[in-house]
Amino acid sequence: MASMQEVTLLILAGGRGERFGGSKALYEVRGRPLLSYLVERVSSLSKRLIISVKSDPEIYSKLFPDAEIVVDEHEIYAPIVGLMSSLAEVKTDYVAVLPCDSPLVDPELIILLLRRARGRGGAVPIWEDGRIEPLLAVYKTDDLRKSILDCWNKSDLRVRCAIESMDIVYVSMDEIRGVDPELRSFLNINTQKELELLNELLGDPLPRASTQELP
Numbered sequence: 001m002a003s004m005q006e007v008t009l010l011i012l013a014g015g016r017g018e019r020f021g022g023s024k025a026l027y028e029v030r031g032r033p034l035l036s037y038l039v040e041r042v043s044s045l046s047k048r049l050i051i052s053v054k055s056d057p058e059i060y061s062k063l064f065p066d067a068e069i070v071v072d073e074h075e076i077y078a079p080i081v082g083l084m085s086s087l088a089e090v091k092t093d094y095v096a097v098l099p100c101d102s103p104l105v106d107p108e109l110i111i112l113l114l115r116r117a118r119g120r121g122g123a124v125p126i127w128e129d130g131r132i133e134p135l136l137a138v139y140k141t142d143d144l145r146k147s148i149l150d151c152w153n154k155s156d157l158r159v160r161c162a163i164e165s166m167d168i169v170y171v172s173m174d175e176i177r178g179v180d181p182e183l184r185s186f187l188n189i190n191t192q193k194e195l196e197l198l199n200e201l202l203g204d205p206l207p208r209a210s211t212q213e214l215p
Helices: 034-045 057-063 079-087 107-117 141-153 159-164 192-202
Strands: 007-012 049-053 068-071 094-099 122-126 137-140 168-172
Touching: 007 034, 007 079, 007 107, 034 049, 034 094, 034 107, 049 057, 049 079, 057 068, 068 079, 079 141, 079 159, 094 107, 094 141, 107 122, 107 137, 107 168, 137 141, 141 159
Parallel strands: 007 049, 007 094, 049 068, 122 168
Antiparallel strands: 094 137, 122 137
């Protein structure tokens, strides 16, 4: 049985966030940064939390004092670049990769993925139509680090490149529904409609002024 002491939580928060007028992770939802909802939900799983950012590390350090903030100084905007910058700081056997714009990740999903990843290169959710969720997954740290470096050396910045050479177990949505029946973990906040859905799930409607920057 995999122990949560074996895992580091790694949140990727280095995206451009153009629709949000700046960092999506820091966009205020009900008076709080969007990222704070995710951190609140998963931080009890491990004492090891890393947030990968492109800029403003002092802001993140103030908001999330228990997290290690790693600055990705590469000019390229790609998840694999943020992973490469941050994995050097991961000291645990496993790493749970999380996107900053998925505020409703169920902690039980991370526990399930860690259990399924044990003895393999990683555990990645897969939809019925074959789509995968490699940025909401658990990986064997050394395997992911080596694979990402190989892809970087080939100038292939696709996350799929990294996992294609790894021993991945794909976890079906049917199995995931056992811990997250409505699959809320996979709600990504990219549009006005998705923000409104998040607000509906959180409670009362947001003041309209708080959402005017989104299309």
